Amino acid sequence: MSAYPPLPTGPGPAVERVEDAGPRRRDTRLDSYVDRYAARTHGMTASAIRALFSVANRPEVVSLAGGMPNIADLPLDVVGQTLHELVAGNGMRAMQYGSGQGEPMIREVICEVMRLEGINAHPDDVTVTVGSQQALDLVTRIFCDPGDVVLCEAPSYVGALGVFRSFQCDVAHVAMDDQGLDPVALRESVTALRAAGRTVKFLYTIPNFHNPAGVSQSLERRTEILRVAEEADLLVVEDNPYGLLGFEGEPTPAMRSLSEDRVVYLGSFSKTFAPGFRVGWVLAPHAVREKLVLAQESATLCPPVFSQYAIAAYLESHDWRGQIKVFREMYRERRDAMLAGLADHMPAGMSWTVPAGGFFVWATLPAGLDSHAMLARAVTARVAYVPGTAFFADGFGSRFMRLSYCFPTPDRIIEGTRRLGEVLAYEAGVHATFGTSVDAGPGYPALAPYEAPGANQT
Ligand code: PMP
Secondary structure: OOOOOOOOOOOOOOOOOOOOOOOOOOOOOOHHHHHHHOOOHHOOOOOHHHHHHHHHHHOOOOEEOOOOOOHHHHOHHHHHHHHHHHHHHHHHHHHHOOOOOOOOOHHHHHHHHHHHHOOOHHHEEEEEEEEHHHHHHHHHHHHOOOEEEEEEEEEEOHHHHHHHHHOOOOEEEEEOOOOOOHHHHHHHHHHHHHOOOOOEEEEEEEOOOOOOOOOOOOHHHHHHHHHHHHHOOOEEEEEOOOOEEEEOOOOOOOOHHHOOOOEEEEEOOOOEEEEEHHHEEEEOHHHHHHHHHHHHHHHHHHOOOHHHHHHHHHHHHOOHHHHHHHHHHHHHHHHHHHHHHHHHHHHOOOEEOOEOOOOOEEEEEEOOOOOOOOOOOOHHHOOOOOEEHOOOOOOOOOOOOEOOOOOOOHHHHHHHHHHHHHHHHHHHHHHHHHHOOOOOOOOOOOOOOEEEEOOOOO
16 A cells, blocks of 8 residues: 555645745845755855955956956857747757757767867767866766865866865865976876875866966877876876867867777867857766766756757858857967066066967966965956966965956956056065065976066066
8 A cells, every 4th residue: 555645636726926025035044054055065165256256347357367258259140140040940859858968960060079189089979068067067976976086287177176076075186387287296196195095086187278277288298198097097087178279280189089998078169159058068988978978867857958959050050160260369369468468567576377279377476475365456456367276176376376368358458467567566565575474385386487577687
């Protein structure tokens, strides 16, 4: 006999209509929920700099902080026409539920896009995600238990660190140099962690135009890292949203093109088309693909079908390779403005990376200055950046800052560096007079292939 009571028959109670919800109720005590939250939420904390960023978004502030793609060069009329035709011609399919793995036609297009970086993949091994951010979430979800270790570059992408934290993983940072992740440091790190009894689940790396470090791995470097991964039997998660936005020559072959079974590759249309569609993907070894699709089904049932159709239609009707060239030129002009502004306005002792693509410059401050502590002063001087501490899981990084050149116009970028130079000069003066203490980081070297003119003169 069933233990469940019989379901009621007949019409249910009338649904009460709420005419006016009135003012928002304020009588809920926030702390009454604290004991109910799952342990995995403990690492989900709002960044201390969020409040400053609401000010940083004001028009009078030059924001070198955000990493928003500049989609002003997109032909909105073409996109609009494509969407119109999509709804009129194929709306019933495009607005329906779809496959948990993603629509077959977009998985084919994705394979075509990946071919530009030397990847030879089958659409069956691609899982479509809600941006590559969700790809990070799904990969961590299927591989990591609380307490597992994920290896990340020092520094690493702030959004990935948030995902790893939310799955209660420990992040171990591995040093970089101006060629990206250091394979010797990687080998030492894996060995030391395993000797200490830790479970290392994967290496998370951004080989092209690193966010935030701005550097790229050479082909030799990729090969060396993969050799270390092979010897250590380490899975590699290759995050590559910027790979097609290089300013010089052809793209470097992706790590996935050099090793099929060891690399889980993450891609995205956010930077090569538009982030608002929220379409990214994972290319995983076949055996892993199955688990990813199950994880995707439980997270979303299926990734947004309309977005996938929209992207496929846009790629079919528009010269997307030509469009990526337009983006590249636009970002190159902005990168040049950033480098020129830094060369003109940074104080002695400051150094920064020279990105050959992507959105970001990583700057190392003169000894003793603290990018976190000086952010409020910078915003008052109407310029914003992201302090280096955001990109480390271990609280270090206050000697660094990330400067984005992707969004402001070249003139504004130069003006931003001028304002930043004034703030830094002031801070340097305060430091020279009173001294400040600042962490030097746990042995991570400064990424400094370029010195400001005159930097060695003091
Ligand atoms: N990885 C890196 C390195 C990024 O910089 C970003 C976006 N800033 C993402 C992943 C996520 O991008 P999306 O979800 O828009 O594809």
